[in-house]
Amino acid sequence: MPLLLLGLVIGVALVLLYKSQTGPGVRLFNGGETYILIDGGTLRLRKGWVPPRVLSALADLLRDAGVSEGHITLSPDRRVAVSWHVPPALHQQIRNLLLSES
Numbered sequence: 001m002p003l004l005l006l007g008l009v010i011g012v013a014l015v016l017l018y019k020s021q022t023g024p025g026v027r028l029f030n031g032g033e034t035y036i037l038i039d040g041g042t043l044r045l046r047k048g049w050v051p052p053r054v055l056s057a058l059a060d061l062l063r064d065a066g067v068s069e070g071h072i073t074l075s076p077d078r079r080v081a082v083s084w085h086v087p088p089a090l091h092q093q094i095r096n097l098l099l100s101e102s
Contacts, residue, residue, distance in 0.1 A: 033047065033048060033073055033074060033075050033076065034047060034048025034049065034050060034073065034074040035047040035048060035071065035072075035073050036050065036055075036058070036071060036072040036073075036074075037071050038062060038067060038068070038069055038070040038072070038083075038085070038086075039069060040068060040069070041063060041067075041068045042059070043055055043058060043059045043062070048074065050074075050098070054097055054098065057097055058072075058094065058097050058098070061090065061094070061097070062086070062090070065086075065090055067085060067086050067087070067090075069085050070082070070083035070084070070085030070086050071083045071085075072086070072094060072098070074098055078099055080094060080095045080098055080099070082094055
């Protein structure tokens with residue numbers, strides 16, 4: 001009986017540890033990051049905050065380039081990650097827009 005109880009306690013601890021690491025669903029970004037989704041040519045701010053003026057300029061830039069899907073992530077330490085859907089020629093312009101105003 002004590003062995004069964006010990007096994008049960010270890011099992012519960014492992015499940016709780018696993019759940020705390022994985023979280024619900026797929027983790028696209030860590031806490032504190034800004035996540036911008038490009039969906040059908042429109043920008044949707046999924047997490048974080050970007051000034052409306054910057055979001056509008058970013059939308060114009062991506063629309064002019066014909067980008068209709070993808071994502072952009074801005075980390076708390078001011079690193080910008082851009083999905084492969086966005087042409088590499090635009091990456092620096094996107095960084096300049098996001099980092100100059102935020």
